[in-house]
Amino acid sequence: MKSTTRGTLAAVLTCAAAAVGAAPAAAVGAAPAAAAGTVPVPVPLDGVERSLHRELPRIGGELPLPLPGAPEGPRYVEGRLVPERVVPQLPVSAGLPGLDARTVLPEVLGDGSHHVGVDAPASDLRALGPGLTLDAPLTAPDPDRFGLPGLRLPQAGVLTPALRTVPGADLGLGRGL
Structure with missing residues (x-):
């Protein structure tokens, strides 16, 4: 061939x-992973289960996909020579990773088994990066001074970053795995 x-x-x-x-x-x-905003991450333990002849925990997770947003543009304010937000804050939306784990708890006084599990789904996370605002050491043109600007102290400020999220988790017991 x-x-x-x-x-x-x-x-x-x-x-x-x-x-x-x-x-x-x-x-x-x-839905495809890109549409969901998270990528599932299974932990394959089937080969270890077969080689050890034991039932192992079931573990899986979710990793979020960060999505950058559009920054808010500079705002022009009357009386200032420089726009209010010289370096705008960049919004980013993503999520906290998720976890789904279950393991067997054997019954001591009987036949059968129980399981304990934790389910922490991926939760939304919204972040706003730091920004910068400046003002020139000159005032706006003054008609009383023949259109010349006056002097003043320069101003600078840092716009603080922000984080918003609401994580959650469930811990539970039940029969079987």
């Missing part, structure tokens, strides 16, 4: 495998 034929066959098989793998997610109605 020629190398070009092998390459074409490999590309077709790869596309078919990707389509078959994506079909169950589309059938359930799952």
Whole structure:
């Protein structure tokens, strides 16, 4: 078989495998990771379970995708020579990582088992970066001084960054895993 034929066959098989793998997610109605804002991170422990012949915890997580926003432009204020926000604050929206973990708690006085689990879903996080505001050491042109500006002390200020989030978690017990 020629190398070009092998390459074409490999590309077709790869596309078919990707389509078959994506079909169950589309059938359930799952949204793509980019639309959800988080990327699921499963921790595969199946091989360890088989080699140790034990039931291990189920662990998975979610990592947020940071999305930069559009900064608010400078504001012009009457009486100032320089706009109010020289370096605007940059808004960023993302999230805190999520965690889903479950482990088995064997019953001492009976048959069966229980599980303990923690579910901390990814929560929204909104951040606003620091900004800078300045004012020139000159006043606006003064008609009483033939249009010349007056002198004053220069002003500078730092706009403080801000963080807003509401994290949450559930800890629970139940039967089975």
